[in-house]
Amino acid sequence: MKLSKVKTEITEPDMTPMIDMTFQLIAFFMMLLNFAEGDQNQRIQLPASELAKPAAMPLESPITLHVTQEDTVIIGGQEVSVEGLKPFLDREASVLTMRGKSPAVATVIVRGDMDAKTITVQDVIKTCQLARFEKFVLRAKEDRGY
Amino acid sequence: MQIEKKGSEAKVEMQMTPMIDIVFQLLTFFIMSFKIVAAEGDFDIKMPLAAKSEGLPPDTLPPMKVRLTATTGGQLNKIRLNDNDFGLSFDGLHNYIISVIGDERGPGSVQATAEVELDCDPQLHYQYVIKAITAVSGYTDADGNIVKLVEKIRFTPPKSRAG
Numbered sequence: 212m213k214l215s216k217v218k219t220e221i222t223e224p225d226m227t228p229m230i231d232m233t234f235q236l237i238a239f240f241m242m243l244l245n246f247a248e249g250d251q252n253q254r255i256q257l258p259a260s261e262l263a264k265p266a267a268m269p270l271e272s273p274i275t276l277h278v279t280q281e282d283t284v285i286i287g288g289q290e291v292s293v294e295g296l297k298p299f300l301d302r303e304a305s306v307l308t309m310r311g312k313s314p315a316v317a318t319v320i321v322r323g324d325m326d327a328k329t330i331t332v333q334d335v336i337k338t339c340q341l342a343r344f345e346k347f348v349l350r351a352k353e354d355r356g357y
Numbered sequence: 358m359q360i361e362k363k364g365s366e367a368k369v370e371m372q373m374t375p376m377i378d379i380v381f382q383l384l385t386f387f388i389m390s391f392k393i394v395a396a397e398g399d400f401d402i403k404m405p406l407a408a409k410s411e412g413l414p415p416d417t418l419p420p421m422k423v424r425l426t427a428t429t430g431g432q433l434n435k436i437r438l439n440d441n442d443f444g445l446s447f448d449g450l451h452n453y454i455i456s457v458i459g460d461e462r463g464p465g466s467v468q469a470t471a472e473v474e475l476d477c478d479p480q481l482h483y484q485y486v487i488k489a490i491t492a493v494s495g496y497t498d499a500d501g502n503i504v505k506l507v508e509k510i511r512f513t514p515p516k517s518r519a520g
Contacts, residue, residue, distance in 0.1 A: 263398030
């Protein structure tokens with residue numbers, strides 16, 4: 212009796228839908244990637260406000276100061292006391308001057324912790340004024356009401 | 358002579374494995390670096406360098422002084438605006454500001470010239486300052502648009518920490 216040969220076929224899965232979906236996922240996560248993370252600090256719990264909306268225009272020469280509830284300030288990743296803040300601000304002011312800008316045009320972003328003392332925030336603003344900074348914004352997180 | 362058929366039916370398959378490897382690595386990178394962050398916004402504060410007072414220009418309202426007193430633990434104790442006491446109600450302060458500002462907008466209007474000065478106890482928690490600024494600076498209408506009230510906001514000079 213003659214035995215017929217069984218044909219073996221390689222079955223290849225259709226990869227197209229998987230690749231489509233993977234590219235869509237990549238596009239989704241790319242769009243949501245937050246490059247401004249350097250301006251944030253995990254220790255700071257911002258107060259919420261319904262009027263806090265993301266700025267339509269980027270701020271000019273922003274300098275971010277994180278005010279903690281322990282009465283310290285974080286600037287450029289370094290934690291200093293309010294009294295020790297002045298040299299850092301002077302350095303920022305001299306960098307701006309070297310670029311031909313006045314410190315008065317720079318915007319100081321104050322990211323104060325919700326439980327920080329008001330006097331600390333005021334002292335930070337006063338120290339900035341002594342370093343010739345004039346424009347300040349107080350940052351809050353958006354309160355969507357839910 | 359027999360002409361040999363050229364192998365035109367030979368299927369050229371693209372090598373997908375390296376591409377899928379890279380794609381999955383990219384996907385992993387983006388998933389790992391993904392972080393949900395609440396949107397943030399800013400309040401402008403007018404704090405020019407201290408200068409000698411030359412008096413208020415004509416047709417300018419004197420600043421409305423919002424006084425926020427605190428308990429020793431930094432919690433809000435009382436809200437006052439000039440002679441009005443609002444207790445702990447930021448809504449009361451907000452409604453009062455709306456009644457003062459009115460509906461008129463544009464240059465020369467009360468809204469354009471009004472100024473609020475925040476006088477806070479030193480130990481007051483900062484969240485109450487933001488609540489006060491929110492109450493005086495505007496509100497969101499039914500369409501989700503922000504209606505501005507007072508735009509000029511500043512702090513009184515800081516008191517001593519012992520306050």
